Amino acid sequence: MTTITYEEAAHLLRRMGFGGSPADIDDITSRGREGAVDFLTNYEQIDNREMDDLLRRSFDFSDPLDFPKFNRGELLRWWFTRMTYTRRPFEEKMTLFWHNHFATSASKTGDLFIYNQNLTLRSHALDQFDDLLLRVARDPAMLIWLDGVTNVRGKPNENFARELQELFTMGITDVVTGEANYSEEDVKEIARAFTGWKFFRVRNDPNPFNYQFIVNPPEHDNTVKTIYNGTQSARTGNLDGADVIEVICARRATARYLVKKIFEFFVYPLVPGTSDNATIEKFADVYVSRNHSIKELVRAIFTSDEFFSQRARFGLVKSPVEIIVGPIRMLGARYNPGASARDGAANILAAVSIFLGQELFNPPDVSGWKLNLGWINTSTLLNRFTYANLLVINRTRDLNAPGLWLSHEQLRSFAKKNSKKTLKKLLSILGPLEVDAQMFAALRTYMESDDQGNPIGFALDDLTLDKKVRGLIHLIMCLSEFQLN
Amino acid sequence: MPVTRRQFIKRGAGMVTVGLVIPRVWLADARGEQVEFTPKRKLVVIQLAGGNDGFNTVVPYTDARYYSLRPTLGLRETELKTSDGSSTIISSQYGLHPAMGEIKDLYDEGRVAIVLGVGYPNPNLSHFLSMDIWHTADTNGSGSRGWLGKYADLALIGQSNLTAASIGSLDLPRSFGADKFVVPNIINFSLYNFIADPNYPGDYNNQINTFNVGASRALSTGSFIGAINNTAFESVRGAQQLQRSVSSYKSSISYPANNPLAAGLQMVAQLMTTVPEASLLYVQMGGFDNHSDQIGDKQNDRSNKLVGDHATLLKWFSEAVKLFHDDVTEHGLADDVVVMQWSEFGRRPGENASFGTDHGTAASIFVIGNPVRGGLYGVQPSLASTELDPAGNVKFKVDNREVYATVLERWLGADSKTVLGAQYPNIGFLG
Numbered sequence: 001m002t003t004i005t006y007e008e009a010a011h012l013l014r015r016m017g018f019g020g021s022p023a024d025i026d027d028i029t030s031r032g033r034e035g036a037v038d039f040l041t042n043y044e045q046i047d048n049r050e051m052d053d054l055l056r057r058s059f060d061f062s063d064p065l066d067f068p069k070f071n072r073g074e075l076l077r078w079w080f081t082r083m084t085y086t087r088r089p090f091e092e093k094m095t096l097f098w099h100n101h102f103a104t105s106a107s108k109t110g111d112l113f114i115y116n117q118n119l120t121l122r123s124h125a126l127d128q129f130d131d132l133l134l135r136v137a138r139d140p141a142m143l144i145w146l147d148g149v150t151n152v153r154g155k156p157n158e159n160f161a162r163e164l165q166e167l168f169t170m171g172i173t174d175v176v177t178g179e180a181n182y183s184e185e186d187v188k189e190i191a192r193a194f195t196g197w198k199f200f201r202v203r204n205d206p207n208p209f210n211y212q213f214i215v216n217p218p219e220h221d222n223t224v225k226t227i228y229n230g231t232q233s234a235r236t237g238n239l240d241g242a243d244v245i246e247v248i249c250a251r252r253a254t255a256r257y258l259v260k261k262i263f264e265f266f267v268y269p270l271v272p273g274t275s276d277n278a279t280i281e282k283f284a285d286v287y288v289s290r291n292h293s294i295k296e297l298v299r300a301i302f303t304s305d306e307f308f309s310q311r312a313r314f315g316l317v318k319s320p321v322e323i324i325v326g327p328i329r330m331l332g333a334r335y336n337p338g339a340s341a342r343d344g345a346a347n348i349l350a351a352v353s354i355f356l357g358q359e360l361f362n363p364p365d366v367s368g369w370k371l372n373l374g375w376i377n378t379s380t381l382l383n384r385f386t387y388a389n390l391l392v393i394n395r396t397r398d399l400n401a402p403g404l405w406l407s408h409e410q411l412r413s414f415a416k417k418n419s420k421k422t423l424k425k426l427l428s429i430l431g432p433l434e435v436d437a438q439m440f441a442a443l444r445t446y447m448e449s450d451d452q453g454n455p456i457g458f459a460l461d462d463l464t465l466d467k468k469v470r471g472l473i474h475l476i477m478c479l480s481e482f483q484l485n
Numbered sequence: 486m487p488v489t490r491r492q493f494i495k496r497g498a499g500m501v502t503v504g505l506v507i508p509r510v511w512l513a514d515a516r517g518e519q520v521e522f523t524p525k526r527k528l529v530v531i532q533l534a535g536g537n538d539g540f541n542t543v544v545p546y547t548d549a550r551y552y553s554l555r556p557t558l559g560l561r562e563t564e565l566k567t568s569d570g571s572s573t574i575i576s577s578q579y580g581l582h583p584a585m586g587e588i589k590d591l592y593d594e595g596r597v598a599i600v601l602g603v604g605y606p607n608p609n610l611s612h613f614l615s616m617d618i619w620h621t622a623d624t625n626g627s628g629s630r631g632w633l634g635k636y637a638d639l640a641l642i643g644q645s646n647l648t649a650a651s652i653g654s655l656d657l658p659r660s661f662g663a664d665k666f667v668v669p670n671i672i673n674f675s676l677y678n679f680i681a682d683p684n685y686p687g688d689y690n691n692q693i694n695t696f697n698v699g700a701s702r703a704l705s706t707g708s709f710i711g712a713i714n715n716t717a718f719e720s721v722r723g724a725q726q727l728q729r730s731v732s733s734y735k736s737s738i739s740y741p742a743n744n745p746l747a748a749g750l751q752m753v754a755q756l757m758t759t760v761p762e763a764s765l766l767y768v769q770m771g772g773f774d775n776h777s778d779q780i781g782d783k784q785n786d787r788s789n790k791l792v793g794d795h796a797t798l799l800k801w802f803s804e805a806v807k808l809f810h811d812d813v814t815e816h817g818l819a820d821d822v823v824v825m826q827w828s829e830f831g832r833r834p835g836e837n838a839s840f841g842t843d844h845g846t847a848a849s850i851f852v853i854g855n856p857v858r859g860g861l862y863g864v865q866p867s868l869a870s871t872e873l874d875p876a877g878n879v880k881f882k883v884d885n886r887e888v889y890a891t892v893l894e895r896w897l898g899a900d901s902k903t904v905l906g907a908q909y910p911n912i913g914f915l916g
Contacts, residue, residue, distance in 0.1 A: 314710075315709075317709050355655075355672075355676070357655045357656075364656075365613075372709060373709060373712055376712065376713055376716055377655075377657045377669075377670050378657075378667065378668075378669035378670060378671075378716055378719055378720035378723060378724075379655060379669070379670045379671060379672050379677065380655060381713070381716050381717055381720045382676070382678065382679065382720045382721070382724060383676065385679060385721075386676070386678075386680050389680050389681060392682065393682045393683065393684065438698065438702065439698065439699055442695050442699065443695060445695070446691050446692070446694075449691050451685075451687030451688060451690075451691070453690070453691060453694070466684075467682070467684075467685045467688060468688075470682060471681065471682060471691075474692070475692060475696060475699075478696055478717070480699065480700070480704065480710050480713040480717055483709075483713050484710060484713075
């Protein structure tokens with residue numbers, strides 16, 4: 001067993017999930033590198049009944065036409081509740097990855113189909129990629145989103161055929177060799193292969209969410225298509241969409257592209273060149289040798305030395321979802337999702353996410369969100385600071401009130417006998433973050449100053465806890481260091 | 486109908502943006518290349534996102550080809566009048582869309598320059614790439630710097646107050662991509678603030694001072710943390726200045742709540758009239774991707790061309806610009822303000838089967854304000870079938886960089902060659 005340090009365990013939890021409490025991190029530390037990754041990836045074995053019970057109490061998604069109970073706000077509340085409460089954080093994080101990868105917006109699909117797609121992504125998040133891709137391609141959300149339903153024989157629509165190759169599998173050019181992966185002719189031929197892909201609702205089906213995929217014969221182009229002519233992947237024949245997906249998934253370019261996409265989402269941004277190309281190839285080999293298993297690929301990535309390298313540590317920018325959910329879990333703050341999105345502050349996390357630039361179920365376009373510095377501008381940064389303040393100033397004592405709060409008792413558990421120890425404790429909980437001596441001193445000065453800025457020392461009384469420790473958490477969450485993941 | 490390259494969903498008609506550039510005072514490398522800063526002169530850029538239909542904005546009402554290409558959407562000469570009956574005809578060849586009565590009035594006063602046929606070489610029909618080409622003033626649309634960002638890096642460095650900003654959207658327009666400047670983007674003024682615990686207002690200064698220690702650190706450049714820290718400093722500094730200033734805004738002009746561009750331009754007016762240095766501002770309004778139902782009411786009655794998606798958008802544009810002009814006039818700033826409008830492309834001259842128009846190439850644009858030499862500039866592209874490209878689109882006549890060069894040289898007093906990478910002709914609508 002390769003041992004891991006507390007800091008490494010925290011890094012693993014921040015990346016595979018949304019960060020954890022000191023107890024969560026201790027637990028991961030005790031499992032060692034492989035043990036921890038196995039524990040987090042084999043999440044179906046983790047008891048999640050507490051969250052399931054909460055979801056049952058807080059949501060009624062039995063009828064997609066019951067608008068007050070099933071709408072976009074409810075879907076957002078539902079996902080934030082999952083991310084905040086799940087004991088299987090990697091399940092949610094991987095679903096988030098796929099939501100960004102197969103970026104689909106409810107603005108076009110509607111709420112029912114985006115919900116169905118989310119369930120598909122979650123249930124098959126670690127399956128064989130070929131299988132997941134085919135499921136997503138046949139799912140109503142994608143058929144609507146990229147105009148599959150209007151892609152018919154004689155009038156092909158190239159939207160899905162193009163993005164399938166450019167964004168979902170290979171990229172325009174091979175991410176390692178730089179060679180073109182397909183031609184405009186391939187886009188046209190592949191569009192024909194996907195003609196007639198439709199979905200329908202089974203008559204009298206008691207499950208109102210159940211839709212079935214079908215290839216509608218009169219609308220499907222049953223003639224010969226030729227794809228990737230002149231390459232090793234060349235195929236000619238009466239190809240269907242499933243045949244095309246099989247051909248694309250067998251290409252090395254897809255393995256490389258997918259590895260790069262997953263690696264950059266979870267580890268660090270890669271730069272063109274021999275060294276990082278070798279990293280891509282190494283994990284692409286794993287992916288290919290394990291029959292395109294996502295689970296085996298991520299297992300290899302998360303147990304790798306690259307993942308635990310200095311380059312990886314705080315080498316990404318926290319996404320809005322990580323900024324929002326992370327500190328709740330780290331600090332042991334409370335989020336009560338209430339019984340309805342319209343119930344007081346029940347949907348506060350979703351509301352904040354929109355102002356931070358990540359409205360789930362509504363990515364900016366089919367290429368997904370722009371990560372890292374794409375999250376940062378003066379407005380989104382000020383909104384991050386405002387969220388930090390929101391988290392610390394809510395002292396709700398009514399446990400039944402929907403919303404977000406940080407209790408006085410929780411604050412007291414962070415407090416140590418002096419400002420230095422208390423500061424160290426909070427920097428540890430919120431990262432662990434390392435700050436330079438100048439910043440550390442400034443934060444201590446803050447803790448020990450009265451309103452005129454005069455030094456009065458740090459006392460462990462209720463007022464100091466309520467004023468200065470809350471203020472300190474706000475300030476730490478405003479640090480540029482905290483924006484990194 | 487061509488396949489839309491990407492789903493174009495985020496720029497609905499309700500989204501507006503104004504941009505404000507905040508300078509970095511302590512940047513030591515702001516020497517030498519700096520040009521004279523003329524804070525009195527102000528530029529407001531209005532982006533109409535989605536691709537505005539130039540042919541139905543500035544209507545070539547004597548061109549028979551226009552009517553043969555647009556049997557349904559074409560605006561007849563008799564239809565070129567506002568709802569109160571005033572003509573919107575501006576010359577023996579052109580009339581404005583009848584929803585643009587306010588712009589017509591400004592035109593008659595000599596305050597509106599219309600540049601016909603503006604585009605760029607090798608037109609791209611993708612919203613995203615075409616916008617990038619306009620933002621970056623680079624025909625590849627590549628590179629991280631925008632034309633306004635380059636100007637800001639050159640001219641606004643060293644200014645200690647809020648000089649530029651984008652308003653209304655969570656994204657910073659790529660026009661503002663800069664190496665040194667951090668351009669603030671402001672969704673609304675009340676959100677644009679550094680807020681601390683209201684229970685302890687006395688602690689606020691301690692919070693700000695501690696925050697500023699962090700944000701003033703020189704963290705490694707070229708890294709995520711360095712870029713974040715620069716943005717953090719500028720965001721809070723700008724927010725504090727903004728909060729001190731904009732509340733003093735007073736105006737007799739009432740901007741209608743249902744006009745998203747008016748909301749953005751009111752914020753621009755608020756900034757300009759309360760922050761004297763605010764000189765480079767950016768607003769956007771979306772919704773111009775009128776593939777269908779460009780005209781027609783909810784019952785699909787296409788007879789009244791004052792009704793429909795495009796008419797509504799142009800009405801908003803016209804009304805908002807007029808109110809903004811009146812507002813800056815009231816504040817004595819009208820001689821210092823130029824408004825420049827652009828859109829990523831025009832639309833195809835031939836209408837489609839859905840009462841709309843598909844992605845096009847060149848279109849007319851507007852430059853508005855007291856300093857502007859009003860009139861028609863540029864050349865209208867021919868609609869003759871032999872002059873259209875295989876997709877049915879017109880050939881551009883004026884390079885968009887000529888518009889930028891004219892604004893940079895003749896209004897902002899900047900070296901346009903440094904910003905644009907080459908010398909472009911002065912169109913003549915300014916100075």
